[in-house]
Amino acid sequence: MNTKTISGGLLTGLVMTGAMAASVSAQTAATATGLTAEQVIEIALTEVPGEVKEMELETEDGVQVWEIEILAASGAEMEVEINAQTGDILEIEAEDDDDDDDDDDD
Numbered sequence: 001m002n003t004k005t006i007s008g009g010l011l012t013g014l015v016m017t018g019a020m021a022a023s024v025s026a027q028t029a030a031t032a033t034g035l036t037a038e039q040v041i042e043i044a045l046t047e048v049p050g051e052v053k054e055m056e057l058e059t060e061d062g063v064q065v066w067e068i069e070i071l072a073a074s075g076a077e078m079e080v081e082i083n084a085q086t087g088d089i090l091e092i093e094a095e096d097d098d099d100d101d102d103d104d105d106d
Contacts, residue, residue: 034085035066043087044068044080053077057084069095 035043041052050072058065064084072078077095082088 035082035087039087040066040068040082040084043082043089044070047089047092048078048080049073050078065090 037055040055044052044055044066048070050070052068053071054069056067058067066082066084068080068082070078070080078092079095080092081090083090
């Protein structure tokens with residue numbers, strides 16, 4: 001009889017813990033990525049050696065993307081965009097490039 005009580009209590013505790021974990025997971029799912037910040041930095045610095053100045057997680061076209069700003073060894077400010085799930089490099093560009101899609105040629 002004691003075994004059933006303990007098992008029942010343990011099962012109830014596990015269900016409650018699982019429910020709380022699911023709640024926490026749902027809250028963080030929007031920002032969860034497949035790669036750690038350290039892994040993303042390593043990928044970016046492999047492509048553009050230098051000093052990481054800033055990094056930001058954004059969603060572009062439904063895909064989470066890390067944008068890493070690097071002061072390259074050459075002195076140029078570069079931006080590396082990396083897919084947050086796969087680690088694929090999506091774009092490397094000089095930070096001073098005009099990429100805001102404004103057409104001033106009207």
